[in-house]
Amino acid sequence: MxxxxxxxxxxxxARPAAAARRPGAALLKSTxxxxxxxxxxxxxxxxxQAMTGGTLLxxxxxxxxxxxxxxxxxxxLGMLLVIVAGHIDLSVGSVCGFVGALAAxxxxxxxxxxVPATLVCLAVGGAIGAAQGVFVAHFRIPSFIVTLAGMLVFxxxxxxxxxxxxxxxxxxxxxxxxxxxxxxxxxxxxxxxxSLLLGAVAAALMVGSGLRERAARRRHGMEGExxxxxxxxxxxxxxxxxxxxxLLATYKGLPNVMIVMALLMVAYDFVTQHSTLGRRLYALGxxxxxARLSGIRTERLAFLAFVNMGVLAALAxxxxxxxxxxxxxxxxxxxxxxxxxxxxxxxxxxxxxVGKVMGAVIGAFVMGVMNNGMSILGIGIDYxxxxxxxxxxxxxxxxxxxxxx
Amino acid sequence: MNDPILEMRGIGKAFPGVRALDDxxxxxxxxxxxxxxxxxxxxxxxxxxxxxxxxxxxxxxxRIVFRGRECRFGGIADSEREGIxxxxxxxxxxxxxxxxxxxxxxxxxxRAGALPGVIDWHATHARTEALLRKVGLAQSPATRVTxxxxxxxxxxxxxxxxxxxxxxLILDEPTASLNETDxxxxxxxxxxxxxxxxxxxxxxxxxxxxxxxxxxxxxxxxGRTVETLDGRAGPVSEDRIIRGMVGREMADxxxxxxxxxxxxxxxxxxxxxxxxVHAGREVVHGVNLTLHRGEIVGIAGLMGAGRTELAMxxxxxxxxxxxxxxxxxxxxxxxxxxxxxxxxxxxxxVTEDRKGLGLVLEQSIAFNTTLANLPGVSxxxxxxxxxxxxxxxxxxxxxxxxxxxxxxxVVNLSGGNQxxxxxxxxxxxxxxWLILDEPTRGIDVGAKFEIYQLVAQxxxxxxxxxxISSEMPELLGLCDRIHVMNExxxxxxxxxxxxSQEKIMRAIVRQAA
Numbered sequence: 001m002x003x004x005x006x007x008x009x010x011x012x013x014a015r016p017a018a019a020a021r022r023p024g025a026a027l028l029k030s031t032x033x034x035x036x037x038x039x040x041x042x043x044x045x046x047x048x049q050a051m052t053g054g055t056l057l058x059x060x061x062x063x064x065x066x067x068x069x070x071x072x073x074x075x076x077l078g079m080l081l082v083i084v085a086g087h088i089d090l091s092v093g094s095v096c097g098f099v100g101a102l103a104a105x106x107x108x109x110x111x112x113x114x115v116p117a118t119l120v121c122l123a124v125g126g127a128i129g130a131a132q133g134v135f136v137a138h139f140r141i142p143s144f145i146v147t148l149a150g151m152l153v154f155x156x157x158x159x160x161x162x163x164x165x166x167x168x169x170x171x172x173x174x175x176x177x178x179x180x181x182x183x184x185x186x187x188x189x190x191x192x193x194x195s196l197l198l199g200a201v202a203a204a205l206m207v208g209s210g211l212r213e214r215a216a217r218r219r220h221g222m223e224g225e226x227x228x229x230x231x232x233x234x235x236x237x238x239x240x241x242x243x244x245x246x247l248l249a250t251y252k253g254l255p256n257v258m259i260v261m262a263l264l265m266v267a268y269d270f271v272t273q274h275s276t277l278g279r280r281l282y283a284l285g286x287x288x289x290x291a292r293l294s295g296i297r298t299e300r301l302a303f304l305a306f307v308n309m310g311v312l313a314a315l316a317x318x319x320x321x322x323x324x325x326x327x328x329x330x331x332x333x334x335x336x337x338x339x340x341x342x343x344x345x346x347x348x349x350x351x352x353x354v355g356k357v358m359g360a361v362i363g364a365f366v367m368g369v370m371n372n373g374m375s376i377l378g379i380g381i382d383y384x385x386x387x388x389x390x391x392x393x394x395x396x397x398x399x400x401x402x403x404x405x
Numbered sequence: 406m407n408d409p410i411l412e413m414r415g416i417g418k419a420f421p422g423v424r425a426l427d428d429x430x431x432x433x434x435x436x437x438x439x440x441x442x443x444x445x446x447x448x449x450x451x452x453x454x455x456x457x458x459x460x461x462x463x464x465x466x467x468r469i470v471f472r473g474r475e476c477r478f479g480g481i482a483d484s485e486r487e488g489i490x491x492x493x494x495x496x497x498x499x500x501x502x503x504x505x506x507x508x509x510x511x512x513x514x515x516r517a518g519a520l521p522g523v524i525d526w527h528a529t530h531a532r533t534e535a536l537l538r539k540v541g542l543a544q545s546p547a548t549r550v551t552x553x554x555x556x557x558x559x560x561x562x563x564x565x566x567x568x569x570x571x572x573x574l575i576l577d578e579p580t581a582s583l584n585e586t587d588x589x590x591x592x593x594x595x596x597x598x599x600x601x602x603x604x605x606x607x608x609x610x611x612x613x614x615x616x617x618x619x620x621x622x623x624x625x626x627x628g629r630t631v632e633t634l635d636g637r638a639g640p641v642s643e644d645r646i647i648r649g650m651v652g653r654e655m656a657d658x659x660x661x662x663x664x665x666x667x668x669x670x671x672x673x674x675x676x677x678x679x680x681x682v683h684a685g686r687e688v689v690h691g692v693n694l695t696l697h698r699g700e701i702v703g704i705a706g707l708m709g710a711g712r713t714e715l716a717m718x719x720x721x722x723x724x725x726x727x728x729x730x731x732x733x734x735x736x737x738x739x740x741x742x743x744x745x746x747x748x749x750x751x752x753x754x755v756t757e758d759r760k761g762l763g764l765v766l767e768q769s770i771a772f773n774t775t776l777a778n779l780p781g782v783s784x785x786x787x788x789x790x791x792x793x794x795x796x797x798x799x800x801x802x803x804x805x806x807x808x809x810x811x812x813x814x815v816v817n818l819s820g821g822n823q824x825x826x827x828x829x830x831x832x833x834x835x836x837x838w839l840i841l842d843e844p845t846r847g848i849d850v851g852a853k854f855e856i857y858q859l860v861a862q863x864x865x866x867x868x869x870x871x872x873i874s875s876e877m878p879e880l881l882g883l884c885d886r887i888h889v890m891n892e893x894x895x896x897x898x899x900x901x902x903x904x905s906q907e908k909i910m911r912a913i914v915r916q917a918a
Contacts, residue, residue: 220791286765294777
């Protein structure tokens with residue numbers, strides 16, 4: 001076509017060719033990058049398993065671990081979307097506490113049935129998110145400031161709603177949200193077979209969808225991972241899933257809130273990775289101006305991220321209140337820090353546009369396992385915070401360092 | 406005959422995929438004004454970045470000898486210590502600080518005997534006043550830089566250089582965004598500095614200016630030195646400079662095509678745009694524009710003439726909200742009030758700022774290719790990854806984008822290939838009217854030709870094309886019809902056959918006067 005075309009082409013294609021020569025090394029590198037945080041979580045779990053003499057993975061403790069972290073995970077899903085959009089939400093802890101208080105006033109104070117009360121609480125959460133979202137998206141006030149204000153406002157409103165006192169207990173059906181387990185029609189005496197069965201079904205679905213995606217990639221002539229790698233990866237994940245469900249099955253089975261959490265995780269992962277909505281969110285966070293000039297309604301998208309965050313914060317507030325079986329003025333205190341830390345440990349970028357749902361979930365469990373393990377070891381709350389802070393810094397440092405290399 | 410103050414010998418510099426400089430030689434004599442000319446992408450700015458240490462030793466080949474000593478600059482600080490100061494086209498002033506604060510930024514005036522870090526404001530203002538007198542700027546040292554015009558900011562930059570005991574002053578297109586009066590004042594200042602023994606390298610596209618003030622002219626082409634002309638005996642003619650710059654037949658640089666121009670498709674009527682912040686300031690005054698099927702229309706003009714503002718306001722009010730006028734498609738008025746609606750009406754705008762406004766840099770080629778038309782690769786809001794991959798691969802092939810695959814992140818691509826990704830994005834949106842704003846800015850010669858070919862092909866497919874460019878040869882080579890825009894209005898219109906660089910320039914200057 002043109003002389004310069006031919007002269008520059010070899011220089012441009014030289015690098016990929018060199019990379020293709022050692023596919024094993026490149027694959028290992030990309031695998032480490034993609035699953036690095038998951039491997040760290042496994043390492044942390046093994047460390048505490050050894051240090052606590054096997055207490056960490058005992059079925060009772062594992063159940064507690066899930067229950068203790070469920071509300072953080074639920075909020076981390078929403079926070080990830082907010083952070084990917086290039087914003088931050090500092091108000092989630094306060095909103096969480098406020099909605100718990102509202103639920104107590106409705107159900108305990110006014111004797112509402114738990115279903116309408118739950119729906120009203122979720123709607124209020126959405127409205128709070130919408131109110132903050134309007135200021136952030138349409139009036140262009142930095143989200144840090146809007147949600148800092150929200151943090152104070154809803155902390156205060158929770159106090160006012162409760163008159164500074166704790167309210168409880170909640171109706172038994174509502175408590176089931178956090179303290180209930182899925183029913184076991186098989187009536188197994190030692191093992192809850194329904195929980196194990198559910199684990200097996202989930203593992204099968206995971207492998208099945210993996211196979212389908214693999215087939216689709218091949219059909220479109222896209223490069224996929226080597227077959228051996230695919231088999232090993234799926235086998236490991238399925239084994240972990242089954243082992244987890246198996247352990248929980250020997251106690252009381254899968255907690256209800258774990259099912260809620262798992263469904264939300266899968267749904268949010270799908271939305272962020274496979275939907276146009278998720279794609280536009282990444283574009284907004286990556287380059288807002290380019291996104292707007294591509295016809296994306298960036299304001300509406302940022303607004304929706306905050307509405308979603310409000311609903312999930314409300315859900316987390318309900319889960320937390322149900323778990324404590326009372327609404328206290330101190331509920332939700334400092335949750336926002338754990339939630340935000342979970343997202344950043346999980347690889348989200350503070351400048352937006354980067355981050356994955358599963359990363360945030362893993363980040364939440366890294367924090368959760370450390371809380372739990374250090375408590376078992378009897379480390380005081382003082383040094384627990386120091387260690388958590390250092391882990392957050394280390395995780396983000398490694399992430400940034402890798403990218404700059 | 407003065408001795409050389411600067412000798413650059415055998416300078417070479419390569420970027421991934423592009424050799425920007427190859428065996429470039431530049432000799433500047435003490436106390437002269439040395440002009441550096443060449444087309445965009447010829448390597449002028451790269452050469453100056455090597456000289457000023459932006460590309461530090463040893464990231465380049467060759468030797469730099471300054472005042473008789475070989476220099477190996479590790480950064481801008483090193484070259485500034487030697488008295489080499491570069492003033493970039495994008496001025497590096499802090500807008501909200503005062504003139505005085507800007508001039509002494511980084512080497513603040515300290516009070517004798519005071520604690521370190523305590524600024525002596527009296528000395529700062531006194532010295533600033535003296536410097537401003539020297540550059541002929543009648544402003545108080547306390548004026549904020551944001552309140553100055555571009556020409557005055559340029560003078561502040563020069564004052565800042567003088568404050569640093571400059572020996573060699575490099576100006577990168579200092580007059581590109583100045584009007585005639587400000588340009589003349591600046592050139593007079595350069596001659597005055599020369600009389601005071603300051604050597605100057607002047608990068609400029611305005612050959613008339615160069616002929617007036619330059620003592621020597623070095624011509625670069627495609628990253629090589631072509632020749633150095635001597636201007637002391639008498640002014641070098643512009644034609645002589647152009648011959649060196651172009652060095653080949655113009656016809657080779659643009660694809661040949663026989664335009665097949667059809668009926669009028671889009672019409673813009675009495676389009677007026679106001680500045681988004683300063684409500685009273687109109688930046689586009691009642692423009693009328695008609696685009697025919699298969700026609701390439703160009704808009705010529707200087708920077709700041711209102712061309713980008715015109716294009717962006719037509720594309721879904723992307724430039725502010727204050728505008729009036731009508732856009733017609735096949736004679737019927739259409740709604741272009743949001744980007745979404747403009748895209749739905751078949752309009753696409755390829756921005757001049759591909760990194761800032763065109764691409765999501767940290768994402769893949771595929772991600773960027775489908776961004777403006779996600780419904781085209783999805784069903785019920787779910788993206789079909791396979792279809793997306795196929796689409797991205799197809800546009801990669803069609804545009805000959807050089808990359809390892811469509812999963813490659815665009816930040817690593819060269820400018821030309823990034824531009825192809827932006828073009829691919831808008832082609833996938835299926836536009837009937839494609840607006841190209843500076844489509845070849847900062848792109849190497851080979852990629853330019855490919856983009857010209859593509860534009861010609863798109864016109865032949867029956868689309869309307871509007872090209873905004875500051876490179877007049879590009880407009881003359883590519884367009885069928887050229888509008889000349891100046892200070893927010895269309896001031897002349899030429900058919901391609903009767904247009905020339907001189908005619909366009911005259912149209913601009915006549916208005917400015």
